[in-house]
Amino acid sequence: MSYASLHAARRARLAAALPEHGVAAVLVTWPVNVRYLTGLSSSNAAVLVGAEGQAMLATDSRYAETAQRQCRDVEVIVDRDVAGALLARAGAAGGLAVEADHMTVAMFGRLGERLGGDPSARLTPVSGLVEAVRAVKDEQEIDALRRACAITDEAFSQVVERIAPGVTEREIARWLEVRMTELGADKPAFDSIVASGPNGSIPHHAPSDRRIRSGDLVTIDFGARYGGYHADMTRTVAVGRPAAWQRDLYELVRQAQQAGCLAVRPGATAHEVDAAARGVIERAGHAEHFEHGLGHGVGLEIHEQPFLGPDRTGRLEDRVPITVEPGVYLPGRGGVRIEDTLVTRDDGPELLTLTTKELLIL
Numbered sequence: 001m002s003y004a005s006l007h008a009a010r011r012a013r014l015a016a017a018l019p020e021h022g023v024a025a026v027l028v029t030w031p032v033n034v035r036y037l038t039g040l041s042s043s044n045a046a047v048l049v050g051a052e053g054q055a056m057l058a059t060d061s062r063y064a065e066t067a068q069r070q071c072r073d074v075e076v077i078v079d080r081d082v083a084g085a086l087l088a089r090a091g092a093a094g095g096l097a098v099e100a101d102h103m104t105v106a107m108f109g110r111l112g113e114r115l116g117g118d119p120s121a122r123l124t125p126v127s128g129l130v131e132a133v134r135a136v137k138d139e140q141e142i143d144a145l146r147r148a149c150a151i152t153d154e155a156f157s158q159v160v161e162r163i164a165p166g167v168t169e170r171e172i173a174r175w176l177e178v179r180m181t182e183l184g185a186d187k188p189a190f191d192s193i194v195a196s197g198p199n200g201s202i203p204h205h206a207p208s209d210r211r212i213r214s215g216d217l218v219t220i221d222f223g224a225r226y227g228g229y230h231a232d233m234t235r236t237v238a239v240g241r242p243a244a245w246q247r248d249l250y251e252l253v254r255q256a257q258q259a260g261c262l263a264v265r266p267g268a269t270a271h272e273v274d275a276a277a278r279g280v281i282e283r284a285g286h287a288e289h290f291e292h293g294l295g296h297g298v299g300l301e302i303h304e305q306p307f308l309g310p311d312r313t314g315r316l317e318d319r320v321p322i323t324v325e326p327g328v329y330l331p332g333r334g335g336v337r338i339e340d341t342l343v344t345r346d347d348g349p350e351l352l353t354l355t356t357k358e359l360l361i362l
């Protein structure tokens with residue numbers, strides 16, 4: 001599929017979702033969503049997609065030439081006020097959806113003024129419209145994600161050899177980030193987490209100057225971004241000979257993670273995948289030591305639909321990249337988390353992060 005028809009196909013899927021919201025078009029202003037629908041990566045652009053999938057793209061002069069080169073199948077309007085320019089051209093007859101999660105109250109009011117008064121008479125704020133379309137990936141997106149995960153695996157294999165007593169959490173994080181960039185990543189997918197020893201009980205610990213000691217478990221949560229797509233992987237390693245409780249904790253989380261991965265399939269509900277992993281941890285008496293959700297979608301954003309958790313609704317579809325990341329966190333002692341990025345497939349999930357889940361003893 002050509003570059004242009006790829007984005008046209010995405011816009012057609014979005015257009016098909018418009019009637020259920022009672023609107024004839026949608027004004028997309030969130031940069032990630034504009035990129036998804038047109039290919040244009042910018043900090044100031046908007047796209048208006050109509051019920052037939054027809055589209056108009058607005059951006060300012062900084063991105064105009066890129067837009068005209070890359071987005072040949074859409075009309076490009078050059079104006080700094082991207083949303084206003086699209087509204088002026090297209091109007092809001094038939095009802096116009098706007099992105100409730102991203103449009104500011106000020107912008108909503110201003111667009112309403114352009115329409116001559118009460119914005120809610122013509123504009124319909126809708127949550128998660130493009131995000132729901134984005135949850136199911138095309139193969140080009142999965143290829144980018146597979147590459148992001150391969151870079152992540154390779155960076156880990158090179159850096160893990162350097163983890164030893166005396167190095168700091170911040171050093172490990174920096175080594176990973178440098179290696180990922182050298183291996184072709186756009187940049188790190190998010191701020192890396194390196195949590196050693198007692199810091200391991202904090203799920204989102206920021207790397208500190210703490211030096212690794214023999215006897216530590218070290219949890220490393222990081223990923224590469226490639227072609228705009230975000231990989232996400234966590235491994236917990238042991239430095240020096242692990243104590244019995246550390247081995248037991250690791251084995252428990254490994255089994256929970258495996259159970260979660262096995263539950264990832266098209267048709268599974270978000271809470272049943274969560275329950276498959278959480279049940280293993282609960283039966284071991286650690287329910288209160290695993291308080292976060294089991295996983296999240298990844299794509300053009302590091303956290304995106306769908307989300308896996310006890311209170312989450314909805315079913316997985318085919319070709320949905322998702323993380324499975326149970327953890328057990330023991331305050332004052334440490335913790336273990338293991339996370340993979342995988343993709344739902346009709347014939348069983350495709351694992352994208354391939355680093356071993358055997359306990360590595362360094």
Ligand code: ZN
Binds near residue numbers: 221222232234339
């Ligand atoms: Zn992660």
Ligand code: ZN
Binds near residue numbers: 232296325339
């Ligand atoms: Zn994650």
